Amino acid sequence: xxxxxxxxxxxxxxxxxxxxxxxxxxxxxxxxxxxxxxxxxxxxxxxxxxxxxxxxxxxxxxxxxxxxxxxxxxxxxxxxxxxxxxxxxxxxxxxxxxxxxxxxxxxxxxxxxx
Amino acid sequence: xxxxxxxxxxxxxxxxxxxxxxxxxxxxxxxxxxxxxxxxxxxxxxxxxxxxxxxxxxxxxxxxxxxxxxxxxxxxxxxxxxxxxxxxxxxxxxxxxxxxxxxxxxxxxxx
Numbered sequence: 001x002x003x004x005x006x007x008x009x010x011x012x013x014x015x016x017x018x019x020x021x022x023x024x025x026x027x028x029x030x031x032x033x034x035x036x037x038x039x040x041x042x043x044x045x046x047x048x049x050x051x052x053x054x055x056x057x058x059x060x061x062x063x064x065x066x067x068x069x070x071x072x073x074x075x076x077x078x079x080x081x082x083x084x085x086x087x088x089x090x091x092x093x094x095x096x097x098x099x100x101x102x103x104x105x106x107x108x109x110x111x112x113x114x
Numbered sequence: 115x116x117x118x119x120x121x122x123x124x125x126x127x128x129x130x131x132x133x134x135x136x137x138x139x140x141x142x143x144x145x146x147x148x149x150x151x152x153x154x155x156x157x158x159x160x161x162x163x164x165x166x167x168x169x170x171x172x173x174x175x176x177x178x179x180x181x182x183x184x185x186x187x188x189x190x191x192x193x194x195x196x197x198x199x200x201x202x203x204x205x206x207x208x209x210x211x212x213x214x215x216x217x218x219x220x221x222x223x224x225x
Contacts, residue, residue, distance in 0.1 A: 042217075046212060049212065051211055106156065
């Protein structure tokens with residue numbers, strides 16, 4: 001079964017600073033990968049998804065970007081953080097290789113922009 | 115537009131009572147998922163519903179799917195405090211790779 005590693009678990013960054021969040025997956029190859037953001041007390045917003053190395057689809061571009069440099073690595077970045085970037089960032093991939101697989105989530109990174 | 119809506123957003127109920135959470139979605143899909151999220155934690159998969167009329171049950175929770183009405187329900191029977199959490203439905207829309215989540219229902223079961 002897949003294991004999703006996310007780090008760091010918590011992060012406090014000042015406005016205008018850069019951001020890099022990393023997600024790596026074990027136990028599968030060439031998975032579809034997803035980044036979601038959850039603002040405090042809110043639902044999950046799909047930010048990016050990737051169906052292969054170097055392939056990124058953006059749902060909410062704003063000041064965030066994503067990259068997939070390796071098969072099981074997905075990186076979320078920003079050059080300059082905004083206060084509105086605060087939230088709980090979750091990386092996910094389907095639990096199996098069938099089309100009907102639910103998403104499996106990492107433990108998330110809680111980002112506070114001050 | 116791909117939309118998933120849940121109601122209610124908040125639900126406070128007494129132990130032992132029954133209630134239903136509703137999930138509506140905007141366009142064709144045969145795959146719907148329910149998740150649970152405890153405060154400060156990530157999401158945990160509860161149910162996978164793959165076809166019209168599908169029904170899944172686990173303990174005091176039962177989920178169903180009506181693809182013609184684009185509606186799924188999560189029914190809670192004889193609620194207990196341990197069920198307090200936020201519940202999300204998510205839809206994997208046909209022809210896309212996107213999993214779109216509902217707004218979530220924050221459930222609080224009072225002793």
